[in-house]
Amino acid sequence: MCLSRGASTHSARAAPPSLRRVIEVEHLTKRYRRAKAVDDLSFSVPRGRITGFLGPNGAGKTTTLRVLLGLALPTSGQATVAGHRYRDLDAPLRTVGAVLEASNYHPARTGRNHLRVLATAAGIAGARVDQVLAQVELSAAANRRVGAYSLGMRQRLSVAAALLGEPELLVLDEPANGLDPEGIRWLRNFLRSFADGGGTVFVSSHVLAEISQLADDVVIIHRGKLIAQQTVAELTLQAAGGTRVRSPRAEELLARLREAGIEGEATENGVLAVQAPPERIGDLAAAAGIPLHELVADTGSLEEAFLELTAEPHP
Amino acid sequence: MRAFRAELLKATTTRLLLWFGLGLLAFLVLVLSIHIGSHDQEGLRELSTQRTTLGFGGLAAIVAVLIGSLVVTAEYAHGTINQSFLAVPVRGRLLAAKLAGAVVVVFVLAALADAVTLLIAELWYHGRGDSLHLDSYTLAPFLGTVGAAMLAGGIGVGLGAIIRRQTATIVAILLWLLIGESVISAVGDSARFAPGHALGSVVAAHEHSTSGDMLAVWPAVAVGLVYVAIFCCVGFLAVAGSDVPSRGD
Numbered sequence: 001m002c003l004s005r006g007a008s009t010h011s012a013r014a015a016p017p018s019l020r021r022v023i024e025v026e027h028l029t030k031r032y033r034r035a036k037a038v039d040d041l042s043f044s045v046p047r048g049r050i051t052g053f054l055g056p057n058g059a060g061k062t063t064t065l066r067v068l069l070g071l072a073l074p075t076s077g078q079a080t081v082a083g084h085r086y087r088d089l090d091a092p093l094r095t096v097g098a099v100l101e102a103s104n105y106h107p108a109r110t111g112r113n114h115l116r117v118l119a120t121a122a123g124i125a126g127a128r129v130d131q132v133l134a135q136v137e138l139s140a141a142a143n144r145r146v147g148a149y150s151l152g153m154r155q156r157l158s159v160a161a162a163l164l165g166e167p168e169l170l171v172l173d174e175p176a177n178g179l180d181p182e183g184i185r186w187l188r189n190f191l192r193s194f195a196d197g198g199g200t201v202f203v204s205s206h207v208l209a210e211i212s213q214l215a216d217d218v219v220i221i222h223r224g225k226l227i228a229q230q231t232v233a234e235l236t237l238q239a240a241g242g243t244r245v246r247s248p249r250a251e252e253l254l255a256r257l258r259e260a261g262i263e264g265e266a267t268e269n270g271v272l273a274v275q276a277p278p279e280r281i282g283d284l285a286a287a288a289g290i291p292l293h294e295l296v297a298d299t300g301s302l303e304e305a306f307l308e309l310t311a312e313p314h315p
Numbered sequence: 316m317r318a319f320r321a322e323l324l325k326a327t328t329t330r331l332l333l334w335f336g337l338g339l340l341a342f343l344v345l346v347l348s349i350h351i352g353s354h355d356q357e358g359l360r361e362l363s364t365q366r367t368t369l370g371f372g373g374l375a376a377i378v379a380v381l382i383g384s385l386v387v388t389a390e391y392a393h394g395t396i397n398q399s400f401l402a403v404p405v406r407g408r409l410l411a412a413k414l415a416g417a418v419v420v421v422f423v424l425a426a427l428a429d430a431v432t433l434l435i436a437e438l439w440y441h442g443r444g445d446s447l448h449l450d451s452y453t454l455a456p457f458l459g460t461v462g463a464a465m466l467a468g469g470i471g472v473g474l475g476a477i478i479r480r481q482t483a484t485i486v487a488i489l490l491w492l493l494i495g496e497s498v499i500s501a502v503g504d505s506a507r508f509a510p511g512h513a514l515g516s517v518v519a520a521h522e523h524s525t526s527g528d529m530l531a532v533w534p535a536v537a538v539g540l541v542y543v544a545i546f547c548c549v550g551f552l553a554v555a556g557s558d559v560p561s562r563g564d
Contacts, residue, residue, distance in 0.1 A: 026548040062561065070404045071397060087404040098401055101561060104394035106329055113328040121321035121402035161398060 022169050022200050024048045028077035030063050031195070037063040038116050039224035040077070045202050046216075047168075050195045052215035053204035056310055060224035061102040061204040065173050069098050070096075079098065081169065097162030099172040099290045103154070107147025111138055114146060115164060124164050132160040138191075152183040159190065163241035170194060172203040176210050188214055212236070222310040235305045244279055245272040253290045260284055273298075318403045322386070322416030331385065339378050343431055351439040359427055359440065365447055368436050370456030373518030376563065379421035380488055382469020385534035386417045387550075388481035394560055406555045409478060414495055414547060417468040425464035427458040457496035459520030459532065466539035473546025474553050500528060513538040 023045035030038040032257050038060040045051045066072040068079040070086035081089065081096050089095050104113060115129040133139045136156040146154060155175060162170055170191070176184050184207075191201050191214060199228070205211050211218065212230075218235055220227040228235065242264075247253050250270045257264050257274060264274035271294075274281055278295045283293050326332055345393050350368060351359065358364050387410070390396035403409040415528070447453065465492040483527075492511055500506035507516065507530045516524075516535035524531045530538065 024335075042465050066558070066561065069401060071400060073556070074506050089404070092404050093402055096401075100397055103396060106325075106389070106393045106395055106398050108329045110328070110330075112326070117321050118329065118398060118402050120317050121399065123317045 003130045008141045010130055014268070020047055021045065023077045023079070023081055023171075023202055025064065026085075027078055028064065028067060028079055030072065031066055035157035038067070038221075041221060041226055042220045043226055043229050045200065045219070047200050048195075048198055049216040050191065050201040050214055053202060054208065054218055054222075054306055055204075055227075056212060056222040057206060059310075061221065063224075064171055064221070065098075065100075065171060066202060068169065069096070069100075091122070091165065093118070093124065093165035093167065095165070095167055096171065097167040097172070098164065099155075099158040099162050099175050101173070105146040105149075105154060105157070108145055110143050110145055111149065111153075111160075112141040112142040114157065114272075116162060118161055119164055122165055128166075132163045135163060137186075148269050151178045152180060152186075155179060155183065155187070155253065157254060159187075168198075168202045169202065172201070174204055176205060176207050184210065192249040208306055210238070220306060220309055221222070227309045234269070242273055242275045242298050243278045244250045244294065244296045244298055245274055245281055245285075245292060246270055247272070247285070247290055247292050249290050251284055252302045253288070253292075253293065256284055256288050256290070257281065318412035319398075319415050321402070322412045323419065326386070326416060328422050331389070332382070332420065333397065335364070335382060336380050336427065339375060339424070339428060340431055342374060343371060343428065344435055344454070346374070347432065347435045347439065351436065351443075353379040354556050355363075356443065356445065359443065359445055362448060362453055365436075365453045366456060369429075369432055369447075369453055369461065370518055370520075372425065372428040372432035372460040373424040373456060373458055373463055373515070375421070376463040376467040376514050376518060377492065378424065378428075379467035380471040380474075381485060382421055382424070383417040383468035383473075383483045384415050384475035384478075384488060385481065386420075386472055387475030388479060388484050390559065394561070399530045400559055406518055407551055410472070410547075410554060414472045416470060417472050418465050421464045421468035422461060423535040425461040428464075432460075433457075452500055456518055459518040462520075462536060463514040463517040464541070466536070466543055469543035470510060470539075470546050473543065473550040476550025477546065479554070479560075508538055510539070510542050513542070 021044035024041050025044070028038050028041045029036065041060070041064060053061050053065070063072060064079070067074050068086065070080065078085065086092060086096070086212070112129060112133065115132065116126060119126060119129055130139070133142045133259050136159050138153060138156050138160060139188070141149065141153060146157065149157065175187055179187065188210065192201065195201050203211070215232055245253065248270060250272055252264060254264055254266060254272055257276070260277045262274060264272050267273050278297050282292065282295055296314045347368065350371065354364060390399055398410055400406065400430055403412070437447055474488065475484050478487060496506070496509050496511040499509045500512070504527060506512050507528050512528055513530060513535045515530060516530040518526075518538055519529060520532045521529065
């Protein structure tokens with residue numbers, strides 16, 4: 001937690017591969033009766049980065065996280081944290097902080113008492129309770145019953161519970177669900193500052209805009225299977241659609257591009273969609289003396305990449 | 316030990332015990348008043364009547380089995396079992412802590428029930444110009460109440476772990492106590508080994524069996540312990556071998 005983000009990345013590079021990966025999921029399968037929620041899923045989460053866990057509803061994200069946290073039993077395969085099954089960790093709350101559903105509270109218990117119970121069970125000093133309450137800005141509501149909390153406050157309490165043991169890893173399952181824009185911004189800033197402090201974040205979400213603003217890497221699953229694991233930058237680059245070109249001599253330019261082996265097509269009068277970077281098109285046009293009135297890279301988004309990767313095949 | 320302390324903290328940071336305690340108090344006032352009020356002066360002086368009167372604290376055993384079950388099922392109902400297992404991921408360890416916590420809680424409850432029973436009985440006897448004769452014979456049900464409540468709490472924890480649904484568990488317990496025990500009593504001669512009868516025998520605390528439906532105290536304790544062992548073993552295996560639901564019932 002005290003390392004800077006840069007230092008963490010540096011140390012991760014020096015460490016052996018097994019230590020660089022804080023979460024490892026290996027050939028994990030989870031079957032509910034006849035349905036496979038997770039199907040031979042394998043991926044790893046690197047230390048010191050924010051990794052988004054993406055997939056459509058029902059893709060198996062929550063099931064995977066629950067197996068990882070020892071709350072669900074795998075049918076086969078395994079999921080480990082820091083090289084151990086969750087139940088085998090010496091001090092689980094000091095290793096992993098988990099934020100699951102915001103409804104996991106006894107409504108008649110106060111926020112402070114909820115945390116005291118967890119701290120006692122995990123052998124964490126009681127003073128830590130007030131520290132984390134302050135950290136999530138819930139000190140003023142600490143002695144109110146959780147039943148009277150708003151959804152946003154309960155989500156903050158979940159985060160406080162996750163922080164009790166000062167873990168190096170936060171695992172969050174759809175933490176932005178039901179939060180208002182202010183709550184989402186608070187959560188984003190909080191997770192970013194946690195990661196900036198050297199922590200690792202593994203966050204599941206189907207709010208793609210959130211992940212694209214927050215995560216360094218993404219793991220995408222669909223129907224329980226791994227679809228992609230790469231950096232957000234790689235993924236958005238993959239979704240890039242090409243370059244939009246407008247020229248008064250569009251037809252001539254298209255012919256020159258095709259001669260150079262570049263694919264493209266006219267989309268409207270004087271406008272071309274070209275499968276090449278703007279630099280190359282600009283150079284070719286300049287060499288041919290063809291004027292350009294517009295040359296715009298068609299940047300892709302994580303959402304486009306996600307939809308493309310998880311699209312159902314057409315019959 | 317940490318998990319055990321956390322279980323005690325859970326029990327004392329909601330009003331569940333308070334409501335159960337107040338409910339038990341009200342029930343004891345009612346049944347003791349009816350019981351004492353229905354005897355004449357002569358009857359009240361009989362030591363066997365006094366012993367029976369002081370045994371009414373044994374109603375705490377019914378509350379104890381409910382509390383024991385709620386120690387487990389309330390966590391499933393509210394979803395807090397998720398965070399409990401995150402803090403104490405070895406399931407057997409958490410359930411053992413719940414068992415120990417429930418036994419301690421119902422021990423205190425039973426002791427309070429004894430004290431309240433004694434107080435109410437004394438007030439009634441005093442009001443009718445008489446007094447209780449307190450000796451080892453009349454006070455024996457006090458120990459029986461504590462023992463029966465602790466056994467009932469253990470059975471409740473096991474049953475809660477087997478069923479895990481709060482409403483279903485409470486309904487099952489009440490149906491068993493109201494109907495199941497009576498049916499067993501009516502159809503055979505082994506009713507004394509049924510859980511309710513066995514715990515009733517523990518409360519009565521007779522050294523020797525006094526009727527076909529009742530066991531002597533130590534065999535009754537042994538039968539109660541067997542039930543605790545069976546329910547807890549089955550319940551613990553059921554919890555260990557299943558996924559923790561992500562939402563309550």
